[in-house]
Amino acid sequence: MIALFTDFGLNGPYTGQMKAVLQRLAPGVPVVDLFADAPSRDPRRAAYLLAAYGAWFPAGSVLLAVVDPGVGGARAPLVIEADGRFYVGPDNGLFELVRRRARSARVMEVTWRPEALSASFHGRDLFAPVAALLARGESLEAEPRPEDFGRRPDWPDDLAEIVYIDHYGNALTGMRAAVLAADAVLVAGGRPIPPARTFSAVPPGAAFWYENSNGLAEIAVNLGRADRALGLEIGCRVEVDK
């Protein structure tokens, strides 16, 4: 299976053209949209989201991850093999947390180039063909790189910020719930936010945080929108008050 993690949007031509390439080069391999609205042009915040959601996929899956503001510039195309999953995308920190949390990870720089490579759409022209090859189990023109290649040692293990606002207005933090005390109170948008196990455990309109279904600490409002109620957006700081 190939899962797409991008900031391309679904409506426009980008996701569709990438899928057309995948269908042509890896016919019959299922393709699912994981995120098409990862933090736009923001590989750092996207990295925390990708690490949390990529790990949900079974070994053998290919995560085609393109948040690539430097497209056309000098950053290398990478394949990371982490705990049996393959991650394909640009070397801009997007895979930092995947690599840091993996029990084992291998890094390869893709040296293959397509005959026609646009300056602005490597997702379609370069990364999708590589993902198709990996999904078919074929060999790849790539060079192994050392473990510290392209690392971002200064990025924290968990990011105390909002990294995503979902369709309901829930605000996902870049922090794994497992690193927080079960009774930790978060502070965001100037308001203390206590924990709860589930939506129906709090009154309508009440804000709470909980461990979401992929292990991140997520801020929500029962039957409301946390983003509007608390004034949250991607990049807002979250404090942990224990």
Place this chain on the structure above:
Amino acid sequence: MIALFTDFGLNGPYTGQMKAVLQRLAPGVPVVDLFADAPSRDPRRAAYLLAAYGAWFPAGSVLLAVVDPGVGGARAPLVIEADGRFYVGPDNGLFELVRRRARSARVMEVTWRPEALSASFHGRDLFAPVAALLARGESLEAEPRPEDFGRRPDWPDDLAEIVYIDHYGNALTGMRAAVLAADAVLVAGGRPIPPARTFSAVPPGAAFWYENSNGLAEIAVNLGRADRALGLEIGCRVEVDK
């Protein structure tokens, strides 16, 4: 075929993870997105939409329907077999109109539980595996329930409200056109809205209602947006003036 009817949105991780489960457990079964933007957290209004659009699918189809504000709480997971179609989702009224309009309907409460069940994402962890099983024609751990289990007898047969605003700004009511007189005038947003057969039958900018392609009375403005022109949103009352 499995059709998805949810309030999850397409962009985020929810629809994609549900599809990944379906691909894994029912490989080769086509999955289509019917609605990913059903009335958010609003099973009552969603129920009128589901009844109108679910009936369009051929017998044997599986409708995976998740509008589930009570996720993690006590509501039961249901399978409804109605006129040969299977509906899977939470017991919160979402299937009331499907059941009421079916020539024959069978109700089962799903007793199977997955090994890992998150508190907030039963769409992925519980309902999708059940839908996959049904699509493959396999047997299910479920208990039959009486015909009146979970019914909402107080809900009307047709809902005189806006239940959906589409991509063009057209406003779908919860009323079947067949229950209205062909020359009925609707009143919404304080304005009388006469019937027309099609967009090109009225002048640009004119508001009208028509029987949409799934049998609902729908309010539109030729070459305009009815939602903005008439100030309509989900939940607005519609009156029928004959």
Place this chain on the structure above:
Amino acid sequence: MIALFTDFGLNGPYTGQMKAVLQRLAPGVPVVDLFADAPSRDPRRAAYLLAAYGAWFPAGSVLLAVVDPGVGGARAPLVIEADGRFYVGPDNGLFELVRRRARSARVMEVTWRPEALSASFHGRDLFAPVAALLARGESLEAEPRPEDFGRRPDWPDDLAEIVYIDHYGNALTGMRAAVLAADAVLVAGGRPIPPARTFSAVPPGAAFWYENSNGLAEIAVNLGRADRALGLEIGCRVEVDK
């Protein structure tokens, strides 16, 4: 492969129902979403987008293209065979630029009608079944039409307007970059916009135009949104200052 080019949106019921028809009538044929947000009800501007993006697909592909404000009225359903690709949709100018730029093009008016044809959703009831038939290589009830049938000779070869705003806020013009001088300066939103090869070639916040990955001249702002920074929307005029 069938590629969808519509103004239907992805979330609502329209794209999903069309895909359900395609799955039923052409099982196993891959379907990709090229545009679901083509210029709404605007076949003229959509025509420039379709010509640029349709040509990217290999011969044998079917482009199911429905931007159809006149649905239910008198316009004919067409199949255009252009350079080995099949385009299916309404006769309202949507295929003008595809036809004009093709080395060879054949025009057929579809005379087949489905048993049940709604007044408002020919995408599902008429065009999708025709696309499925074409994708399966089956014969079609259709009449050849002369080369000048439904042409729009008064439309320009390249449209000096914004025809699409993408997910990043980039503004696509209806002009092929190949018809512009490499050092042409565009003027849009009252501002001169110089060319650049790629995003990383200009400072953050700077506006530039470039040849996008499908050959159109596109206006962008590095790490910003051109639509907001320059006040651009679909229909805005673009001047070429050489």
